[in-house]
Amino acid sequence: MGFKECCVLIVSLHKSLISPKQHLIDSIMEECGRFNIFFSRKKSGFQKVIIRGPAENVEKVNKKFLQLLEEEKAKSYSVAVPVKSKYHQFLKSKNGGNLPNICVKEGARAIFPTPKNRDQDLVTIIGKEEAVKEVKKELELLLKDLEYVVEDSMMINRKFHHYFVMRRDQLIREMTEVYAGMIINFTYEGKQSIRVTMKGEKACVEAAKKHIQRIFEPLGSHVTTQYVIPQKFYTFFMGPMYSRVQQIAKDYKVQLTFPDKEKPTMYIHPAVQENVKEKGGKNTKELAFSNQRKCKTILVSGQMENCKAAMKALEYLIPVTAEVQVPSCLHPYIIGHKGSGIKKLMSEFDVHTQVLQRGGNSDIIYIMGLAAKVEQAKIKLEKQINELQTKLEDHVLRNxxxxxxxxxxxxxxxxxxxxxxxxxxxxxxxxxxxxxxxxxxxxxxxxxxxxxxxxxxxxxxxxxxxxxxxxxTVSKEIPLNHQVRDSIVGFGGKSMHKIMEEFHVDIRLPPKGSWNPNITVIGLPDNVQEAIDRILELEKYYLSTVINYDSQMDTIRNSCFYKITMDSSKCFIKKDVPHNAKGTPNSPNDDSEEFPKLKQQTPLKVLPWRP
Structure with a gap:
């Protein structure tokens, strides 16, 4: 029989239980058997869980939960280490103490106080006990180094001094913030060198020296080269929305400076922006951009290898011009309505086209752009020309x-x-x-x-x-008996049309109401004769049928008249007349009852017989 049992779980274990990704409940159910688990709805730091099921299964689940709680407690071991707030940024920085990286190696995590916390000088380390102790040792060593204030210096080339003071001393301010308020001073040592003096905690000074070396060592091989292009290609070279030069600066990690009449335009890869942007600005200020020749010059700054690769990429950007022979008669078809055809070609292959006006060599269309794009556009245009010429030739042949x-x-x-x-x-x-x-x-x-x-x-x-x-074609008229004409023509003229199709002739009937009995047969002589023979055969057949029908009707009519005459003779016998009566009998009166008038028998209307 099932029973209830309560178990208190910490929040982290509660999240593991309800997480669909970890499948913790499913694994426990496979190990301990089936059971039901209910979570409370109370929003507190702890969660209450009710387990229901068979006694044996519930006991196993209870032990499993207790085991998980012990493991969770072991993972939740925490230590609070006092650390001054001014060192927090240094410990977080990759160029400084890099405490997060140490925690990842040991399998722990460090929690720095937020502005909402009351105590701002405590850093909490959470994880397994062994890992927390290892991280604590590393942190204590860093803190010991930070307690000792030292002063150190290093020499840098004088031309790199502006990197510290550019953008309103941004680099100095960032280093001061990261390295716990370290003081940085500059003194000139001759014409070529500058001494950078750093005063602060020992660990901060050493980290700052490494940071400066990483910045200025690559600058020793930093070069600036010039690349000259014709002024007419300047707009094309920049690309739509400066996309081409931006992509080169990004791909090869260089700085590209495009002189302008008023001010230079620079495109720098983000990775080298911190290092070389101000230098490029300074060099371009020293250049005389008012000179028209400089408007054709591109300055490429960066590492030697990167600059060489960027120069090759810039050479690829130099547009080429191809000529395509297009007959002037095809220009309207190529250009299209309001230039729609040529605009479509330009947008599809990212090229420029030029069509000379009438009066010049109007059979040539110029295509300018990147070599590969120009070749593709040229192939497309030549294919279009061939199709148009084929259509025009076909149009001529068709006409x-x-x-x-x-x-x-x-x-x-x-x-x-x-x-x-x-x-x-x-x-x-x-x-x-x-x-x-x-x-x-x-x-x-x-x-x-x-x-x-x-x-x-x-x-x-x-x-x-x-x-x-x-x-x-001959035309012959033949008379057709009106009694059988309808039978020969057929209902709706079907019989007549059948004869016309069979003998390939045209048969014309007189209009309705006409007393003309003739019909006209038109066609080749042999066909006309055969059609006439067929019509006459049909006429003969239908007439014989009508004659037989009329003879039968006459016989029926005569027999009916004889019967009516015999029945009428009986009506002349006198009734109720005295034998000795005198007088001359009256002549029969048509209106008298004794001598009724026989109505004239009208012959029945003879209808043509139709098969």
Whole structure:
């Protein structure tokens, strides 16, 4: 049966338990079995934990937590070491005591007081007991060295003195702050040297000397070289937003000074900015930038190897100019609407282009830029020119015009109904066919075919074949019995259209309401004759059907009339008349009941029979 057990955990262990990255609870559950754990919501320095589960599992978990607490306590061993606040910055600095690095080596950590803490002269070291003791020993040794005030000096080249006083003595102020208020003085030793005297705690003075040596030793090999470029390349050389020169200064750790008419423009890599910026400024002030020749000069300052590499990179930045032969007729296509085409080429390859105006050698387009970019742009432009020339040649070939004469009386027959025939020829041969306008009286027999040469001749042959058919076409009229005409034509003219498609003829019927019984068959002689034979066969067939139908109707009509006559004779017998009555009988009256009038029998309307 499960039970409850409380366990008090320190905050650090509580964070380890709830951290999803450490998976501490999962590992405990695998080791001790399943259980439930509940954390309290109280926001205090300690956290209360409730464990529920089988008694055996809970016992194992309790022991495991106690073990973890002991380990956590061992890791949380701390010692407070009194350290004057003026030494804190020195201990933190990499160029000073570098206490954080010592703590990392020993597996501990040092906590310096913040401005909110009351006691500003205590540094707390936390970690395992052994590690904390080792760090404490190192710290005590540093503090002993700091208690002894010493004075030391070193010689530097006089030309490097300005590094200390540049930017309002920034370097001196930084060293004084880092090295616990160390005093720095300068005395001139001859024309070439300056003695730097440092007075302060022993450890601070030694660290400051090493710092100064690291700054000025590389400056012994520091050189400044000049690189001259044509003035016309100055803008291109700088690049958009000075990106090219900034990248070179960053890649090769040099200082680039670009003289200007009014003031110099300098680009320095951040790593060497502290060391060489003021020097570059001083040298450029001494240069006469008002001289136009200096406007073409670039000053490269830095280590010898870096300067050589930067000079090669600068040589690569010198733009080259390539000439591309472009026919003047293609210039509008290359330039594009409002220069959109040439602007796209410039932005894509980061080059400049120049198109000469009319009057000069207008067949040449100049491309200026970096060698690789210019080559790519040139290839792209040449490819574009080839495509345009191909399109223009194709346009010329497509615009081949073939003119021939054709009698105007055939024009309407060639075009066909609503121009369908001529449209079919145009689509089949990919050509355009122009007929003369009706208002033009001078030229009425000229037809123009536009397209590829082969296609135009093929289209002409097609028209001539149509013309041959038209010339060979005959027209014959045949009478068609009105009783069977509808049957031959069919519903919606389907039967007639079927005959037209089968024999390749055109059959025209008289308009509705016309008394003309003739139909017209148009086509080639053989086709017309075959179509007429078929129509006559159909007429004969339908007429025989109608005659048989009429004879049957006459027989039915006669039998019906005889029956009506026999039934009517019975109506003349006199009823209720005296035998001795005298008088002359009245003649039959049509309106009398004894002699009713027989209505005239109208023949039934004969409807044509349709299969």
């Amino acid at each position: 081949f015009k073939l003119m021939f004469t054709l009698d105007p009386k055939y024009h309407s027959k060639i075009t066909g109904h609503k121009g369908l025939l001529i449209a079919q020829i145009c689509t089949e041969y990919d050509v355009t066919i122009h007929f003369p306008k009706k208002g033009n009286r001078k030229i009425q027999d000229k037809i123009t075919i536009t397209g590829y040469k082969e296609n135009t001749f093929a289209a002409k042959d097609a028209i001539m074949r149509v013309l041959y058919k038209i010339e060979k």
